[in-house]
Amino acid sequence: MNPLSKLSPASGINVVQPGTTWSEVARPVSQAERIQTVDILRGVALLGILLMNIPYFSMAEYFSEVFRSDPSNINFWVNAGITILFEGKMRALFSMIFGVGIILFMARKEKTEPGQARQSATGLFYRRMGWLVLFGLIDSHVLLWMGDILYYYGIIGMIAFWFRKMKPTYLALGVPLVAIIGFVSSTLFYQNVRDKRLAYLAVQTVSKQGQKLTAIQEQTVKDWQEAQKQFFPNKAEVAEHTRMMKSSNYFTVAKRYRKDVWEQQTIYLVFSLWDPLALMLLGMALYKSGFFTGQWPRRRYWQTMLIGYGLGLPLVTYSFYYGYTNIPNAAAFMVYFEKHPILWIDLIYPFQRILLVMAHASLLILLIQSGRIQELLNRLSAVGQMAFTNYVMHTLICTFVFYGYGLNQYAGWQFYQLYYLVAAIWVLQLIVSPIWLKYYHFGPLEWAWRSLTYWQRQPMRRAVSLPDYQPALTRNE
Known part of the structure; x- marks a missing residue:
């Protein structure tokens, strides 16, 4: 039997019968209602x-300067492989699945009787996102992970929520629209900094001729020096930051990060919203089309994978090679x-990233449908079911x-x-996650998040432990 036959084609989860009360659906999704492909x-x-985060836990700023132009260095090739195959793609996939999660969270709750229940569902969702924002602030300002995404996902999720009922075509338009706007805005920013550089060089020419600088020319020098300090390597500053990171004093390490992180979360927040938002909306579109629930014909997944790799890999490889030869x-x-x-080369990035993330996702869905490596897929499903806990575990281990x-x-x-440490963390989480879910309904942070969202302590321990952790929905049969 095809397990997807139990699902509503529109929502991908169990159909809620007419007349279902709010109290019956105002609860976390049960194990039987989970979709293994999404997990x-x-x-x-x-x-x-x-793969992308660990250098920012561990390496001094501008760490790749020493090997980025040296193909004889093993680090060059490790960086090349990660950049070509995974950089940007994993974050894109995670954002897309977060968008799917918004629909899944609301779908059952919005199928209850209209009125107060639907208003309560919206309030429930915003409480959920509000707690995620708070968890993100803890991850970034207490646990000191400068690359935290929980804070941003909580805020962006509140925005994406209002687009969830749009048609898939309109939802998918967000990606090219944001890519175009992003390229234009980044180009304007780039040109602004470049103009400061060129003006500075012109002033330097005047200065070398022994002419006294005017007040405007002196300001030009100051403007460039400020831009250079912010956007280009400063060896003394890098050394000081490294010293602070190696301090045994927690507050010294915190001082290194907190100001910069807080500015990113407030002053520059508006610049960080659009890319994850567009990807969340794309995830919603793909979910509604049946992509993430395995409802596309196998031939279409094969086509998506072959086109994605066939176009995406040459594009990203050329982009990497161009950077190596021109901007090492x-x-x-x-x-x-x-x-x-x-920087015309930057136009390649949004295209190759979407092509490759769609290819990666299609390959995984084909593997799920094939029934091969089922043990590994089950473990990955458990890791995904405990993604919140596992994400924060990355912070705790790496810090x-x-x-x-x-x-x-x-x-x-x-x-x-x-x-090597990444591989060890992967093995740890692939082993521990299914064992934990054998005895408990949720990961510890998932349990806390759900209890706070529903404002009611959720059952944690299973009444009877599972003989082996098995996701509720396996491959199509």
Whole structure:
């Protein structure tokens, strides 16, 4: 029997019968209602994100300068592989699945009797996102992870919520629209900084001729120096930041991050919203079309995968090679920066990222439908079901290993060595997550989040432990 036959084609979850009361649906999704494909994709994205995050836990700023232009260095090739196959794609997949989660959270609750119940569902969702914002603030300002996404997802989720009922075509338009706006805005920003650089060079020419600088020219020098300090390497500042990160004093490490993180979360927040929002909306569109529930014909998944890899891999490989040959380090970028008013190469990024994330997702769905490596897929499903807990576990493990108040390994490892730890964390979470879910309904943070959302303590321990953790919905049969 095809397990998807139990599902509503529109929503992908169990149909709620007319007359169902609010109290019957105002609860977390049960194990029997979970969609394994969504959990597996979330698990893969969660583990994949660590590939990109771990250097920012562990490496000094501008860490890639020493190997980015050296193909004889193993770090060059490790970085190349991660950049080509995973950079941006795992975050994109995670954002898309978060968008799916918004629909899944609301679907059952909105099928109850109209009126007060639907208003309560909206309030419930906003309470859920509000707690996520708070958890994000704790992750970034208490646990000191500068790359936290929970805060942003909570805020962006509140915005994405209002688009959830749009037609898939309109939802998907957000990605190209944001890509175009993003390229235009980043180009204007780039040109603004470049103009400061060119004006500074003109003033330097005047200064070398022995002429006294005017007040306007002196301000031009100050403007460039400020921009240079903010956007280009400063060896003394990098050394000071590294010293702070290696301090055994928690508050010294916190001082290194908190101001910058808070500015990103407030002053620059508006610039961080649009890309994840567009990806969440794309996730909603793909879910409504049946992509994430395995309802597309197998031939269509194959086509999506082959087109995605066939176009995406050459594009991203060319982009990486172009960067290697033209902008291998900060000094080369400065020269390039002065000669090129527009970074046309940046147009490749949004195209190759979507092509490859769709190819990755299609490959995973085909594997799920094939019934192969089922044991691994079940473990990935468990990791995805506990994504919140596992994400924060990444923070706890990496800050303990690398920060000065832990094992103080910051700036002490080769780039490639970081991925031994990544592999160890993956193995740990693939082993522990299914064992935990054998005895408990939720991961510990998932349990806390749900209890706070529903404002009621949720049952945690299973009345009878499962003989082996098995997701409720497996492959199509």
